Amino acid sequence: MVLEKFQDKFTRYEIARILGARSLQLAMDAPVLLKLSKEDEDKLNFDSLKIAEKELDSEVLPITVRRPLPKKSEKTVKKLSDEEIKEKLEKQKEIEAKLAEKEEKEKKAIEQQEEKEIKEEGEIMEMAKPEDEDEGEEKPASSKELQ
Numbered sequence: 001m002v003l004e005k006f007q008d009k010f011t012r013y014e015i016a017r018i019l020g021a022r023s024l025q026l027a028m029d030a031p032v033l034l035k036l037s038k039e040d041e042d043k044l045n046f047d048s049l050k051i052a053e054k055e056l057d058s059e060v061l062p063i064t065v066r067r068p069l070p071k072k073s074e075k076t077v078k079k080l081s082d083e084e085i086k087e088k089l090e091k092q093k094e095i096e097a098k099l100a101e102k103e104e105k106e107k108k109a110i111e112q113q114e115e116k117e118i119k120e121e122g123e124i125m126e127m128a129k130p131e132d133e134d135e136g137e138e139k140p141a142s143s144k145e146l147q
Contacts, residue, residue: 018056
């Protein structure tokens with residue numbers, strides 16, 4: 001197939017565009033750029049797309065592909081040394097550590113505020129102790145007392 005041979009040069013979309021354009025030219029009676037024998041023409045069944053593929057395979061098409069490239073920037077990119085990279089990474093770690101510390105402080109402040117609010121409202125509950133349970137329990141009533 002044509003795509004395999006030109007895969008390094010063109011994308012599949014460019015190949016489709018080239019074949020389509022050349023096929024249209026051939027359908028509008030453009031001259032065939034290859035010398036084809038009668039047998040080859042019969043074999044291709046006078047199909048303009050197949051003839052265009054054959055021309056592309058033999059690399060006789062005068063079609064060029066223009067690829068728009070990004071505009072050049074006037075900034076020069078400086079290559080960083082290993083030391084500079086280490087310094088930047090250390091600075092970044094310091095910044096992240098400061099942010100994490102700040103977030104931790106904010107969390108603690110929020111927790112303390114919530115605890116203070118709960119204490120003020122009197123909704124705080126303490127853990128039950130086994131001693132408390134023994135004191136508060138009443139002895140089960142015997143069947144005689146119930147009657």
